[in-house]
Structures are given as C-alpha cells and as structure tokens.
Amino acid sequence: MGEQRVRVTIEDAVADVRLARPDKRNALDQAMFAGLVETGERLKHEPSVRAVVLSGEGPDFCAGLDFTEFRAMAGRGPAPELGAPSGGGPARTRGQRAAYVWAELPVPVIAAVRGNALGGGLQVALGADIRIVAPDARLSVLEVKWGLIPDMTGTQLLPELVGRDVAKELTFTGRIVRGEEAVELGLATRTDPDPLAAALALAKEIAARSPHSIRAAKRLLDQAGRVDLATGFAAEQAEIRTLIGSPNQVEAVTAAFEKRAPVFRD
Structure with a gap:
C-alpha cells in the first residue's frame, strides 16, 4: 500500500x-x-x-x-x-x-x-x-x-x-x-x-565519483559538530587509511593520469 x-x-x-x-x-x-x-x-x-x-x-x-x-x-x-x-x-x-x-x-x-x-x-x-x-x-x-x-x-x-x-x-x-x-x-x-x-x-x-570516498565523506560530515574533535579527527584518519590504496582510489588516480573517465566498483 x-x-x-x-x-x-x-x-x-x-x-x-x-x-x-x-x-x-x-x-x-x-x-x-x-x-x-x-x-x-x-x-x-x-x-x-x-x-x-x-x-x-x-x-x-x-x-x-x-x-x-x-x-x-x-x-x-x-x-x-x-x-x-x-x-x-x-x-x-x-x-x-x-x-x-x-x-x-x-x-x-x-x-x-x-x-x-x-x-x-x-x-x-x-x-x-x-x-x-x-x-x-x-x-x-x-x-x-x-x-x-x-x-x-x-x-x-x-x-x-x-x-x-x-x-x-x-x-x-x-x-x-x-x-x-x-x-x-x-x-x-x-x-x-x-x-x-x-x-x-x-x-x-x-555518482561519477568513487562511491567509497563519497560514502566516507558523508559519514564524516554527518559527525561534524555532533562529536568532540578528538573523535572526529580519529574517524577522519580511520576513513583515509581505508581509502588509500583501495581499488577505487587507485582507479581514481590512474584515470586522472590517463585522462579518461574512471570506472568504479560499488
């Protein structure tokens, strides 16, 4: 209904x-x-x-x-x-x-x-x-x-x-x-x-950007002002450690240097 x-x-x-x-x-x-x-x-x-x-x-x-x-x-x-x-x-x-x-x-x-x-x-x-x-x-x-x-x-x-x-x-x-x-x-x-x-x-x-970086950014920005700075800064570092070297992050860099549209995985 x-x-x-x-x-x-x-x-x-x-x-x-x-x-x-x-x-x-x-x-x-x-x-x-x-x-x-x-x-x-x-x-x-x-x-x-x-x-x-x-x-x-x-x-x-x-x-x-x-x-x-x-x-x-x-x-x-x-x-x-x-x-x-x-x-x-x-x-x-x-x-x-x-x-x-x-x-x-x-x-x-x-x-x-x-x-x-x-x-x-x-x-x-x-x-x-x-x-x-x-x-x-x-x-x-x-x-x-x-x-x-x-x-x-x-x-x-x-x-x-x-x-x-x-x-x-x-x-x-x-x-x-x-x-x-x-x-x-x-x-x-x-x-x-x-x-x-x-x-x-x-x-x-x-939607054309890396879905994992977009989701991580939303999580962090939604915490801003709702948690103390130490918690927010720690969350920021945890997210960046997960992203660096991940398949979608590598694809973002590779596509930028090759001057082509990236192909990301969900």
Whole structure:
C-alpha cells in the first residue's frame, strides 16, 4: 500500500524518488508515511545506488499533513508513548522515520523542491543532504497553525541549518519563506528555476565519483559538530587509511593520469 504513494526509478546509479500523490499536493497520509519509510529502507541496501534525488510529482514537493489526519487528531486523546526505535536509529515514530530515513542513507540525498514544502513536507526535505529549491518555492514550519510542533525530527535538525534563533522565529510564527530567502537563511542550498533537473545533474556528477570516498565523506560530515574533535579527527584518519590504496582510489588516480573517465566498483 505504502509504495503506491512513492515511485522510484534507478538509472546510471541514481535513484529518482518521487512522492506520487499530486492530486493531493503529495500530502502526508499513513500510506505516504509507509511508502517513504519502506523506500528509504530499501535504498539503504541497494549497493548500486550512489546518489538519490527526492522530489514530488506535480507542482508541489509536499504540502504537509493530509487534512483528514488533522480531523482525526481532533477526535483523539493524547498520543500514546513512543515505542523503541525501529531499525536501531534515533527516530522512533513512523513520521520521524519518514523524514530521517533519508539522512540515514549511506549515499548523498538531494531534495528538489518546487511549490509547497510545508510542515511535515519541509521536515522530509530536511532529511536530505542538499536542498535545491525553485526561487518561488514556499517553505514553512507550519505546525503552529494547527496548534502543534514539528515532530518529524524538525526541532533537532532545523537549528543545525539556520541557527537556533532563526529556527525559533520560523517555528513560532509559521511564516512562509520563499526559495531565495530560504537560501539566505541556510534552509536551502541553492535555487534553480528547474530544481529537479539541477538535482538530477548534481546526482549524476556525484555518482561519477568513487562511491567509497563519497560514502566516507558523508559519514564524516554527518559527525561534524555532533562529536568532540578528538573523535572526529580519529574517524577522519580511520576513513583515509581505508581509502588509500583501495581499488577505487587507485582507479581514481590512474584515470586522472590517463585522462579518461574512471570506472568504479560499488
């Protein structure tokens, strides 16, 4: 059921993942949550995938939680306590998993955002490593409008990108941020009039590099600021010792000197 909401094609080592509910602006219902989690978990174990592009079909990335979910909330009491983390990661609920599974992928994930990325939709985009947005895209931490808080990892990931004070302003007000301002704030990486084409081009460029060095770089950069410097420096040296002299590293050097495109092994 869940995967009907998310479509995936893999070509030239790039997984093109699309939220596929355009008639509802790719709004998040239980089937969409399931589809995002299932797709992300499956891609974790696809060794031939070297980069992922995450986007939405139709004019929007994701307009947030489906209205029927809000109506259901109004008739329920307090939410049940969280269970144990699924898959051994820090994210506990299905909603958190739908956003954070993209951060857990071992390869770079690029979100291509056009139209609306609101509330939970924005939090899904925050799980990506890079966000390319249309200049007129509309991004918002919209939960306050519904008397809620961002609960899909946003309260923890947003301050890393924009700073604690800006994160508070965006969360307390729920104001709409256009694409160009999103870049200025650090909420997005860069703008492009065709974010999907730009994201696919970047993914293909990354996929042409040594997959082992890209994965090592992602592991290290994801640790930065989350571990002490001694731990980070030690991890850096452990990764470089693994890479030096490895088949893909030798191929990178050989191809550069021979002025040809490298052929890497996954």
